[in-house]
Amino acid sequence: MADTPIIDIDPQTMSLLADSQMNLELDNGDMILNMGPQHPATHGTLRLVVRLDGERVLSADPIIGYMHRGYEKLTEYRTYPQITTLINRIDWLSSFANEVPFIHGAEKLMDVQAPDRAEYIRTILTELSRISTFLLFLGEMGLQVGAITPAFYGFRDREYVLNLIESATGGRFHPNFNRIGGLKDDLPWGWTGECKRVLDICAKSCDDFDRLVVGNEIFQQRTRGVGIITPEVGLSYGVSGSNIRASGVDWDLRRDGAPYLSYKDVDFKVWTHPDGDSFARYWVRLQETRESINIVRQLLDKMPSGPVMAKVPRIIKVPEGEVWVETENPLGQMGYYVVSKGSTGPFRTKIRTASFSNVSICPWLLQGIYVPDVVTVLASLYFILGDIDR
Amino acid sequence: MADEIVETEKVSELMSTFKKEVEKAFGKDIIESEINYGDLIIRVTKDGYRKAALICKDVLNLDYLSFIAGIDWMPMPTESEEGSGDTSQPAQPNEMTFGIAGSAGRFQVFAHVQSTSRHVGLTIKVDVDENELAVASWVDVYPGADWHERECWEMYGIDFVGHPEIRKLYLPGEFEGYPLRKDFPLLARVVKPWPGLVDVEPMPGDDGSEDEESE
Numbered sequence: 064m065a066d067t068p069i070i071d072i073d074p075q076t077m078s079l080l081a082d083s084q085m086n087l088e089l090d091n092g093d094m095i096l097n098m099g100p101q102h103p104a105t106h107g108t109l110r111l112v113v114r115l116d117g118e119r120v121l122s123a124d125p126i127i128g129y130m131h132r133g134y135e136k137l138t139e140y141r142t143y144p145q146i147t148t149l150i151n152r153i154d155w156l157s158s159f160a161n162e163v164p165f166i167h168g169a170e171k172l173m174d175v176q177a178p179d180r181a182e183y184i185r186t187i188l189t190e191l192s193r194i195s196t197f198l199l200f201l202g203e204m205g206l207q208v209g210a211i212t213p214a215f216y217g218f219r220d221r222e223y224v225l226n227l228i229e230s231a232t233g234g235r236f237h238p239n240f241n242r243i244g245g246l247k248d249d250l251p252w253g254w255t256g257e258c259k260r261v262l263d264i265c266a267k268s269c270d271d272f273d274r275l276v277v278g279n280e281i282f283q284q285r286t287r288g289v290g291i292i293t294p295e296v297g298l299s300y301g302v303s304g305s306n307i308r309a310s311g312v313d314w315d316l317r318r319d320g321a322p323y324l325s326y327k328d329v330d331f332k333v334w335t336h337p338d339g340d341s342f343a344r345y346w347v348r349l350q351e352t353r354e355s356i357n358i359v360r361q362l363l364d365k366m367p368s369g370p371v372m373a374k375v376p377r378i379i380k381v382p383e384g385e386v387w388v389e390t391e392n393p394l395g396q397m398g399y400y401v402v403s404k405g406s407t408g409p410f411r412t413k414i415r416t417a418s419f420s421n422v423s424i425c426p427w428l429l430q431g432i433y434v435p436d437v438v439t440v441l442a443s444l445y446f447i448l449g450d451i452d453r
Numbered sequence: 454m455a456d457e458i459v460e461t462e463k464v465s466e467l468m469s470t471f472k473k474e475v476e477k478a479f480g481k482d483i484i485e486s487e488i489n490y491g492d493l494i495i496r497v498t499k500d501g502y503r504k505a506a507l508i509c510k511d512v513l514n515l516d517y518l519s520f521i522a523g524i525d526w527m528p529m530p531t532e533s534e535e536g537s538g539d540t541s542q543p544a545q546p547n548e549m550t551f552g553i554a555g556s557a558g559r560f561q562v563f564a565h566v567q568s569t570s571r572h573v574g575l576t577i578k579v580d581v582d583e584n585e586l587a588v589a590s591w592v593d594v595y596p597g598a599d600w601h602e603r604e605c606w607e608m609y610g611i612d613f614v615g616h617p618e619i620r621k622l623y624l625p626g627e628f629e630g631y632p633l634r635k636d637f638p639l640l641a642r643v644v645k646p647w648p649g650l651v652d653v654e655p656m657p658g659d660d661g662s663e664d665e666e667s668e
Contacts (some may be wrong), residue, residue, distance in 0.1 A: 128623035135608075136632055139529070140542045140639055171490055298516045298569060300597035307569075314569040321464075321491045385552045387492045387565065387576060389519070398519065400565070400576075402552055408543030413522040415565075420518075423600040452623065 093121065098437070100129050106447050109422070113429070113437065120437065123429035125422055130452040138412040143169050143243060143379050146409070151237040153416060154450040156199060157192035157393045159185075159228065162241040165412075167323060168388040168401040169243050172381045179325075181245040181371040186324040187258070187362050188228065188240070190355040194265055195224040196393040197352040200445050201272045204345055207442035208285045213276050220268040223261045230254060243379055245372035255363055262356050269353050277346060286341035290428055290440035293339060300427070301420030304395025306444060309347040310339035316391035323390060329361045341443035348445070380407055394418055394450060414453050418446035464491060471573050478512045479505070485554040494576045496554040502562075502579040503589035509566045510594055515575060519565040521591065521601035523581075523609040526551055527559050529635045542647075558583050562611060564591070564598075581611055590615035608633035 099110035108129035114121040134153065138146050150165055151158040163185060170177065177185070202217015225235045231250055232238035240247050276282050292302060294310045307314065315333040317326045334350040336343035383405040389398035395417025402411040421444055428444075429437055468488050475493060476483055482501025487494050497505055509515040528547050549559070560581040567574035579588055590613035591598040602613040603622040610631040613619060621628065630637055 128621075128625075131623040133632065136639060139635075140642065142543050295516070296596075299510075299518060299595045301518045301520075301595075302597075303517070312569055319569075319572045383550075384489075385494075386490050387574070389574075396519065398565075400520075400522070400563075402524065404545050404550065406543045406545050408545075410545055411524050413520065413524075413563075415520040419600065420520075420597055423597055427596065 109448055118433045120429050120432055123426055125425045127451050130448050134453045135412055135414055138409055142407045147241055148239050151239055153453050154447045155236055156196045156447055158236055159188045159192045159238050160392045163189055164388045164390040164397055165399045166241045166243055168386045168399050169381055171386050172384050172403055175244045175373055175375055177245045177373055178370050179367045180369045182325050183362055183366050184246055187359050190359045191224055191228055193355045193393040194352055195221045197348050200348055204442050205276050207438050208282055216271055220265055223264055227258055227261050244375035249371050262359060266356050272349055285439055288340055289436050290341045291339045300424040302424055304417055305347045306344055306421055308335045309343035311335050311337045320389055329358050331358050341439050344443040392417055416450045416453055418450035422446050422451055478508050487553050489553050492574050492576055494554050496578045505577050506591040506594035515566040515568045517567050517569050518595040518597045519567055521564040521598055523605045523611050524561045525635045526556055527635045554578055556580055562588050586610055587612040587614050592616055
């Protein structure tokens with residue numbers, strides 16, 4: 064790799080080359096390959112301009128922005144209750160988890176505390192969205208290495224969780240269930256029993272994935288030792304969540320961050336894996352799915368009774384101030400930096416999303432690996448394009 | 454309940470020792486510092502910002518870069534009068550006020566770094582001179598700053614000196630203007646004005662005295 068002569072091409076030219084809008088004879092036999100914007104491994108529209116020497120990647124440049132919706136600008140034109148509708152669409156696989164940090168930010172500034180029962184239900188729904196997001200990943204990752212069966216299992220069992228979320232909130236993907244000061248509604252009658260039944264199905268599903276995928280020799284050969292993220296580099300790129308825990312960093316905001324939701328009331332283990340490769344990322348997410356099931360079971364047993372909504376004014380005005388709220392979302396650290404000037408809407412909202420930083424490591428991570436592995440590494444990073452482009 | 458109070462005291466004690474440590478590490482580069490909702494916010498000088506990345510990573514052991522972003526403190530120019538019933542956007546104060554730790558002018562860059570082992574976070578703010586929109590780049594210390602700085606550059610026009618190749622991240626190459634600046638209008642609202650409350654119909658048996666039942 065070191066003795067391959069590399070001629071300098073700036074990314075703008077690379078992008079034109081990949082579009083075939085420009086022809087340039089590369090005398091050393093390098094080839095430029097355009098992956099995407101519609102690639103099955105990308106969960107949206109990510110385009111990757113890859114420069115190849117034979118099968119080996121010399122450089123990779125992710126081109127994003129195909130789905131940029133400008134939420135940071137839009138929040139300046141809307142009131143706080145209206146914004147939850149928008150931020151549902153950032154990471155659309157775990158919408159409920161997106162709402163929580165923003166609502167917490169507004170609640171902190173207003174000095175409102177949601178009732179215990181509301182916090183419990185929020186925690187349960189956050190963990191359920193984590194389970195549904197990871198079940199999709201556990202299936203889809205098999206698909207990327209050529210095993211189709213796990214994908215069907217993943218989609219099938221995720222459906223039970225989505226139905227559960229729908230029956231409680233009214234929305235499969237975009238619940239918009241959080242209100243400043245609590246929740247829109249209490250859980251429907253009989254929901255707890257149904258939830259326990261679904262958790263049993265999910266637990267069985269995890270065992271299936273363990274046997275079908277993790278124990279599979281071909282899967283291990285394709286993922287072990289591929290796409291290794293070292294902890295120091297990963298952290299300096301801002302990689303978070305399961306991706307960094309798969310590199311051996313024992314850091315989970317549910318346990319280590321400022322206390323939020325009801326995580327202080329439950330016992331759970333933070334899983335790490337020392338290897339940092341694609342296999343480790345799969346393994347950590349599988350264990351975290353089991354841990355989430357465990358968390359929801361504990362919460363269902365401890366659930367307090369009472370109201371789900373605190374007393375809040377009819378027209379929500381948030382006092383002047385700034386607050387940074389971060390939470391551990393399924394994809395990693397998600398945070399909102401909300402600046403308020405005492406109005407009904409925020410003055411500025413910085414939305415920090417997990418996938419944005421997780422993908423920014425791609426140029427470093429993909430260098431020197433082979434083309435077929437690009438797909439598995441991208442799939443193992445697990446990003447949602449709405450979460451990058453926001 | 455008692456546990457919670459002990460917990461809060463422990464956190465505030467942790468934060469005040471961290472604040473002292475930060476103040477010692479940065480020395481006279483700090484203009485202002487304040488603890489805000491469990492997060493330390495400091496405002497540093499322009500020279501201090503260049504050194505800040507190294508101090509954070511090597512001295513304070515803040516190994517994780519969360520984000521870098523810009524902010525425009527100018528109030529949004531609005532055409533409608535106050536009290537005219539315009540509901541197209543929340544009314545913000547008309548005079549320029551600055552947030553926690555203050556600001557010298559309209560533009561500011563703020564970055565958030567945190568430690569994965571010590572569980573503390575630090576927000577660093579730096580003023581950007583309106584006539585010379587540039588601050589130092591952090592890319593050589595935190596490689597993850599690359600995309601954040603590109604985003605800030607295209608959204609606010611703030612240049613990052615030392616960034617290897619600053620180019621558009623989200624926006625198409627030929628896009629003109631800086632969308633997140635307050636004087637850049639939201640074009641969707643210009644093309645078609647916000648209709649406001651159009652679908653409000655009185656409920657049966659409701660004589661329109663809704664406002665009285667507010668809690």
